[in-house]
Amino acid sequence: MDCPIKKQCGSCQYIGMDYSKQLSIKKEKCEKLFPHQRVHDVAGMQNPYFYRNKVIVAFNQKYEYGLYEETSHRIVPMKACLLHDEQTHLVLTQLQKMLKKYRVSIYDENRNRGFLRHVLIRRAVTTNQTLVVLVGREAVMKGSKNFCQELVKACPSVQSVVLNINNRQTSIVLSKQEKILYGKGFIVDKLCGLTFKISAQSFYQINHEQCTYLYHQVLSLLDLHKNDVILDTYCGIGTIGMFLAQYVDTVIGVELNHEAYKDAINNAKMNKIHNIHFVHDDATHFMVELAKQKQKIDCVIMDPPRAGSTQAFIESIKVLQPRQVIYVSCDPSTQARDLKMFNKIGYKSRDVYPVDMFPHTNHIESLISLSRVS
């Protein structure tokens, strides 16, 4: 399939390339990063299109919406994209008409004037719910009540509209300040048999099908016992830990983002999972404190952001001595760096399991299981 915007946004380096070729390129990349491990075939998708459940677009002064051109802030107008689903485009097209009709001014970053900076759309694919986040420069959006009513009437999948107020001159899209304009401020999705509330600022894996595969792969690599205490570090809204809670005695989830932490607590309540507890903390700080207390921990799941984990986190593993560590990564190069530190403290991994979470892009998700060697 041809990219409608001719790859100008720079996200899909591999679009147009045979999919099996993409998977073998990704496998080769992992083999270079993990020369001492057996790298398995990359787990791909049956239909590797329209998989993204989150998009952030900007509008230009002509009310065209699009993604930024690679390494610039020039907007590449788009009517479609091979990664986003049809509903996302329906909502964006409707917003385009309405922003014009309601004369919502578009932010001009050179003059630091205008209201609307970005629009973030988040989709819950199993429930067909959509969350719309309008990122504006001010806390008041004139006519927002009528605006939301008209939007919801035209696009019934929209369950909530949130105004994120960002008046800083920065390229960071979302600020911490937000106001619910319509609905409850979150959408609900189903994943691995559980129900999850997802709010605007929380992390949620962008590819539902591959995320389901990934979590089952985590489960199949784990050797869990009924009386185990396990940690889900960098836990987001609690998805992995809640999925594993049924197999163990206790799960402790650790997350730095406050919105995600609150979602995680609500998600556990909603799913009536009573053996999971969440801590709002930096994962390294939490691990170092736990190591000081010499807590009994059987398994650790870690799923850090692209930057990977820290030396102090890994050194606390040396003290806690869990039987197993499962390391999920969205950047195998930092995972390979961290693996060297794990080897130094006596934890080894034989296999690498790459998952194609981001088809057509050069990003790879990868999974390793580390065990203590005597």
Ligand SMILES: C[S@@+](CC[C@H](N)C(=O)[O-])C[C@H]1O[C@@H](n2cnc3c(N)ncnc32)[C@H](O)[C@@H]1O
């Ligand atoms: C790649 S996501 C993984 C989330 C979750 N495991 C999942 O599958 O949805 C990484 C998470 O780590 C959180 N995070 C980032 N830095 C952190 C830190 N220093 N300590 C704890 N959590 C952190 C982010 O907010 C995000 O929710």
